Amino acid sequence: MYGWIWRHLPGPTPVRVLExxxxxxxxxxxxxxxxxxxxxxxxxFNNVTTPS
Structure with a gap:
C-alpha cells in the first residue's frame, strides 16, 4: 500500500518526501x-473504578 502511494505522488524524490x-x-x-x-x-473506558 505504501509503495502504491509513493508511486502515485507527483514530483522528484524531495517533493515526494514532503508530500x-x-x-x-x-x-x-x-x-x-x-x-x-x-x-x-x-x-x-469511562467506567473506571479503584479498589478501596
Missing part, C-alpha cells in the same frame, strides 16, 4: 480531531 509527510500529518490530524472524539463515547 508524504504532509499526507501523514493530515491523516493524524483527521484521526485526532474527528475520528477519536467521535469514537470516544462508544468505548468502555
Amino acid at each position: 508524504a509527510l504532509v499526507l501523514a500529518l493530515a491523516i493524524i490530524a483527521l484521526l485526532m480531531f474527528v475520528v477519536f472524539p467521535w469514537a470516544e463515547p462508544l468505548l468502555p
